[in-house]
Amino acid sequence: MKIPPVKGTRDFYPPIMARRNFIVDGWKKASLRNGFEEYDGPIFEYLKMYQIKSGDEIVEQLFNLTDRGDRELAIRPEITPTLARMVNQQVNSLPRPIKWFSVPRLCRAERPQKGRLREFFQWNIDIIGIDDVRADAEVIFTAIDYLRSLGLTSKDIKAKISSRKLLSALLRSIGIDEKDLSAIYVLLDKKAKLSDEAFEEMLTKQVPDKVMQDKIKHFMAVDSVEHVVIENDEVARAVDEVKELFKLLELMGVADFCTFDMHIVRGLAYYTGIVFEIHDVVGELRAVCGGGRFDNLLRDFGGPEIAATGMGMGDCVLEILLEQNGLIANDLPTRSIDYYIICTEDLLMMQAISLTAKIRTAGKCADFSYKSGKVGKLMKTASELKAKNCIILGQEFIDGQELVIKDMQTGQQKQEKNETFITSL
RNA sequence: GUGAGAGUAGCUCAGUUGGUUAGAGCACCAGAUUGUGGAUCUGGGGGUCGCGGGUUCGAGCCCCGUCUUUCACCCCA
Numbered sequence A: 001m002k003i004p005p006v007k008g009t010r011d012f013y014p015p016i017m018a019r020r021n022f023i024v025d026g027w028k029k030a031s032l033r034n035g036f037e038e039y040d041g042p043i044f045e046y047l048k049m050y051q052i053k054s055g056d057e058i059v060e061q062l063f064n065l066t067d068r069g070d071r072e073l074a075i076r077p078e079i080t081p082t083l084a085r086m087v088n089q090q091v092n093s094l095p096r097p098i099k100w101f102s103v104p105r106l107c108r109a110e111r112p113q114k115g116r117l118r119e120f121f122q123w124n125i126d127i128i129g130i131d132d133v134r135a136d137a138e139v140i141f142t143a144i145d146y147l148r149s150l151g152l153t154s155k156d157i158k159a160k161i162s163s164r165k166l167l168s169a170l171l172r173s174i175g176i177d178e179k180d181l182s183a184i185y186v187l188l189d190k191k192a193k194l195s196d197e198a199f200e201e202m203l204t205k206q207v208p209d210k211v212m213q214d215k216i217k218h219f220m221a222v223d224s225v226e227h228v229v230i231e232n233d234e235v236a237r238a239v240d241e242v243k244e245l246f247k248l249l250e251l252m253g254v255a256d257f258c259t260f261d262m263h264i265v266r267g268l269a270y271y272t273g274i275v276f277e278i279h280d281v282v283g284e285l286r287a288v289c290g291g292g293r294f295d296n297l298l299r300d301f302g303g304p305e306i307a308a309t310g311m312g313m314g315d316c317v318l319e320i321l322l323e324q325n326g327l328i329a330n331d332l333p334t335r336s337i338d339y340y341i342i343c344t345e346d347l348l349m350m351q352a353i354s355l356t357a358k359i360r361t362a363g364k365c366a367d368f369s370y371k372s373g374k375v376g377k378l379m380k381t382a383s384e385l386k387a388k389n390c391i392i393l394g395q396e397f398i399d400g401q402e403l404v405i406k407d408m409q410t411g412q413q414k415q416e417k418n419e420t421f422i423t424s425l
Numbered sequence B: 001g002u003g004a005g006a007g008u009a010g011c012u013c014a015g016u017u018g019g020u021u022a023g024a025g026c027a028c029c030a031g032a033u034u035g036u037g038g039a040u041c042u043g044g045g046g047g048u049c050g051c052g053g054g055u056u057c058g059a060g061c062c063c064c065g066u067c068u069u070u071c072a073c074c075c076c077a
Helices: A014-033 A047-054 A056-061 A080-089 A133-149 A164-173 A178-193 A196-206 A210-220 A233-251 A315-324 A346-361 A375-384 A395-400 A418-424
Strands: A044-046 A064-066 A072-075 A098-102 A105-107 A119-128 A157-163 A258-260 A274-280 A289-293 A308-314 A339-343 A366-368 A389-393 A402-407 A413-417
Touching (some): A044 A047, A044 A080, A047 A072, A119 A315, A133 A274, A133 A308, A339 A346, A346 A389, A346 A418
Antiparallel strands (some): A105 A119, A157 A274
């Protein structure tokens, strides 16, 4: 019986696995050089954990199960709740700031489409315990640092940055009620995807007052934080914070990657301050990454009120972006063989295996051919395996324990006593 | 969950108005090649034409259903 792969999943054959490792290794390196420590949690959690922030609708988007003890569980669709749980558990003993990263495998039962699958990897970095835009700046910098290290430039990608605090202050300054804010956030978040007419219509439904509508459209059209009209102290403070953030990003040398964009709202309710998304400049892909400040998260998961900011970057959109820009090879090496051992006759096979084992024991990568025979054919195999060196056991070995060692790059070969070679490793 | 396109060898695809035993390139295996590598040539293996049903004397081709996939919508942590 032939069983097909499950919808929305990927099989990582060695060449594809090499690409995944290229991405994941880059994430880990970027995290570590920016001062983050790695953590991970279980691949499933209580279903309830994901309902706290997102409500019951989210259950349809989750892979959930009931275990034999009747526990309602779900495969993790994100790692932030796990992070909140883990930090809360040890909150009094963890040194601040907590700068943690993770590259979890996540599952969401959504319909697959371009840049979105049902199982994927997502790089998460979070800074907990710092109520200051310096932390937001560092999160944004780290994301850009990674993308830049792969060869993407400010002509390819932009970090669009805004502030929930600013938006909230502006909306309230024109008389929007606190309880209507989240509905308007959702609408504004969609604006880029809607036609002007459709947006107009939805806005009218949400905010019937024509004067208020115009005010919203007016401040949403602002293209620089410098041009925000200071309505009151609260707006002024929010503006100052955004200005400070841009100053820091300038200082960190990534200002050309960053732009202020009022339309970045993020659908998620839990953001409380700076929010940002990184997009391809062409704008045909969904966001490469998104994040922001969520100062209430730990409290919402039963912990103390501690400031937090972070971001997530999925591998699907990123891979498309890298592919489009020719920044990820499709023939990345799947292994690296230092020595490939071949022998011309079957009676040397035992010696070949013994030699291979000795090289491996010495810490070098070695492999041997299961077949003895024609040197030309076996060498072709060595070549296909991209072995750095090929060691031939033949007449020279029979006559005097001599190995023929060929450098596959230069084509030069030398002869060496078996014992001498092994001790030199 | 809604809508549209696609599905033929491991991969990329041909396949005539429906007509005998379904093809090519690449990949794989072997030989040419009895001690020196990415080439060339020759040969070989590999298919329930996604699956199920229907129309027909006859279906890879037409119709229906279903699964998968691609793209868009909903959603997007």
